[in-house]
Amino acid sequence: MTKLNILPVPTFSRLGVNYAEREVGKLKTETAAVPDNKEQQIIQFMDTDAEFAVTVGKNARLKLVQIFTGDCVSKLNSVLEDNSRLELIQLYTGGSNISEIITELNGYKAAFTADIGYDLGGGHSLDINLAANHHGRKSTSEISVNGVLRDNAKKIFKGTIDFRNGSSGAKGSEKEEVILMDETVVNKTVPVILCAEEDVEGSHGATIGRIDENHVYYMRSRGIPEEKIYEMITRSKLAHIIGNIGDKQTENRIYEILGWGDDIE
Numbered sequence: 001m002t003k004l005n006i007l008p009v010p011t012f013s014r015l016g017v018n019y020a021e022r023e024v025g026k027l028k029t030e031t032a033a034v035p036d037n038k039e040q041q042i043i044q045f046m047d048t049d050a051e052f053a054v055t056v057g058k059n060a061r062l063k064l065v066q067i068f069t070g071d072c073v074s075k076l077n078s079v080l081e082d083n084s085r086l087e088l089i090q091l092y093t094g095g096s097n098i099s100e101i102i103t104e105l106n107g108y109k110a111a112f113t114a115d116i117g118y119d120l121g122g123g124h125s126l127d128i129n130l131a132a133n134h135h136g137r138k139s140t141s142e143i144s145v146n147g148v149l150r151d152n153a154k155k156i157f158k159g160t161i162d163f164r165n166g167s168s169g170a171k172g173s174e175k176e177e178v179i180l181m182d183e184t185v186v187n188k189t190v191p192v193i194l195c196a197e198e199d200v201e202g203s204h205g206a207t208i209g210r211i212d213e214n215h216v217y218y219m220r221s222r223g224i225p226e227e228k229i230y231e232m233i234t235r236s237k238l239a240h241i242i243g244n245i246g247d248k249q250t251e252n253r254i255y256e257i258l259g260w261g262d263d264i265e
Helices: 213-221 224-244 250-260
Strands: 002-004 020-022 030-032 039-044 050-054 061-068 072-081 085-092 096-105 113-119 125-134 142-148 154-163 170-180 188-197 201-209
Touching: 002 096, 030 039, 039 085, 050 061, 050 085, 050 154, 050 250, 061 072, 061 250, 072 113, 085 224, 096 113, 096 142, 113 125, 113 154, 125 142, 142 154, 142 224, 154 170, 154 201, 170 188, 188 201, 213 224, 213 250, 224 250
Parallel strands: 030 050, 039 061, 050 072, 061 085, 072 096, 085 113, 096 125, 113 142, 125 154, 142 170, 154 188, 170 201
Antiparallel strands: 002 020
């Protein structure tokens, strides 16, 4: 078994978050480089083990969309230069996934945003290890994770913002919102902020719990069936992420994968 998604600063082993284990062979490797002053969008549907290395040049922008549709191990390694921007959108639709996201914000005012969503049921599982490593002055990272867990699903999210020496003026934030649909799900959220520089700003937060029963009661009083209420709330967690992709063909394919049907605007 190979140890994957190793937490930068280990915690108590009994918590089961320091690393993930899986038998994995050689990962399929791909690379992409966005030249200086250029913009690019890449859309990937992920269903096999793969490693993707990205470089975003000076004053360049990359929107990277990754849709996970099956069991896989994924590694994303990114390097950002001066005034560059990486906008990452990830959506996990099921299966057993181990995903590592490492971003090196090397440049002055390099910017990284991550918008991650998941809808897991059955016995599906997800282990995400994300690290935003700030090296450049006034670099920024903004990490947002939203998801729904049902049945016996299991999810671990480890989000690390690491302010390295030389990253003065850098800012980083991370937040996660998780809806627990059943008492049998397992959720573990591990936010980490590391700091080797004084003039930086870092924040993290998480909202984890079941759907507010007062909201359910109100909607039922308006004639909405309870099953439909839960489905509407689930869709709302992912709809804004899908809407940010900006490619109608990709969005329609995702709706089909999720089984949302033709009632989506």
